[in-house]
Amino acid sequence: MNITFLGTGCMQPTTKRNHSAILFSHKGENLLFDCGEGTQRQFRFAGLKPAKVTRIFITHWHGDHCFGLPGMLSAMKADGFDGVLEIYGPKGSKTYVKHMLKGLAYRSFINYKVTEVSNGKIVDAQDYVIEAHPLKHSVSCVGYSFIEKDKLRIDVKKAAKLELSGPVLGELQKGKNVIFNDKKIMFKDVTYAVKGKKISYIADTVKCPGASRLAKDCDLLICEGTHCDDIKERKYMHLTVREACEIATKGNAKKLIVTHISGRYKDSKDVLKEAKKYFKKVAIAEDFMVVEA
Ligand SMILES: [Zn+2]
Ligand SMILES: [Zn+2]
Known part of the structure; x- marks a missing residue:
């Protein structure tokens, strides 16, 4: 499994961080989690082919997680994708996708199917399952776990x-x-049985039972941590870096990668320093970082 971080910023992109998008590449399948604006261009920079994407999982319909969807679908068409793309997202996703694509003169998109998900197993493939769990954000939001079947x-x-x-x-x-x-x-x-790996992605949320379920016994937890503790006033429904670490600790996660980093932090080292105070095996996500899991 290769995990490519294509966008690790939050609401405002910076010169170093694009909007959210993470690609899980696993035995010929390419699972894209979130599709922020400019994701198709990030694919080009990373030397990846949009047409190779097999499923897209949207956590929620805030722009920084989904504005790239029409561009991605047209890039896939231009690259010769000829199957049916499976798109998953929280309640309301069917309407959001329909409206998003209806607002354009361009109509020649690939074939796709939208499935609205809330809780539990949503994909049962040959050697892995995907689970969704509800998160607590200002709009409907879900996180996802990739769970490899035992071998x-x-x-x-x-x-x-x-x-x-x-x-x-x-x-x-x-x-x-x-x-x-x-x-x-x-x-x-x-x-003898070898336990399959569990890799979870917790997007925009505050602490909640769904986040705990996603983190539980993870081999790798990818979790938003928008701010450090220098922000005293909590105005947003987001996790801090410290809270991401606390979720990882409580869930007994083996490794943590913090993403969705606010543009106010110019140097990742400062964010990493804060994270290391609370969790040992932690890294801060960067655009185009590739992790083997
Ligand atoms: Zn966001
Ligand atoms: Zn959001």
Whole structure:
């Protein structure tokens, strides 16, 4: 799994940070989380192809998370995307997408399907699921978890003892019992389970039960942390860097990447310094940062 941060800023873009967009690339699938203005251009800078995107997950319909959608859909069309793009978002998403695209003279978009999501499993693919959980923001907002399914691995010593070889190993690894040399081999006897990874994205929110569920036992938590504690007055429904760290700690997350950074912080080092006070394995997201997970 490669995670490419394409936009790590918040409401106002800066010369260093574009609006929110994060791409999860996993075995030929490209899952785009949020699509802020200029996301298609960020793809070009990153050497990525818009037409390779297979699903788009919008957290909420504030401009800094979705203004890039029409551009992305037309870029995908120009690049020859010929499937049906799955778009997911909170309640109201069908209307928002329809109105967004209706406001343009350009009408030749790719085929797409919008699914409104609120809570629980929303995608069940071959080797992963996506869960949505509600967040608490000034408009309907959801966060997402990518959860890899547990995998079976062959216990080489046990397999060698039974002199197993050839295609039966593949069958056993799929969880099937096989007949080998007239003997029934149970997959449980020669395999062991490897836990799949959980990677979550918490977008604009304040602390809430949904954020805690997303963070729970994460291998990697990507969480907004718009401000540091130099902002005394809480005017916005956003997390601070400290709160992002507290959510990661409480959820027992292994690693944390803080994103959606306010333009007031010119140097990420200051934000990192604050984050390190509260969580050890933390990084501050930068545009075009690529993380292997
Ligand atoms: Zn935002
Ligand atoms: Zn917002």
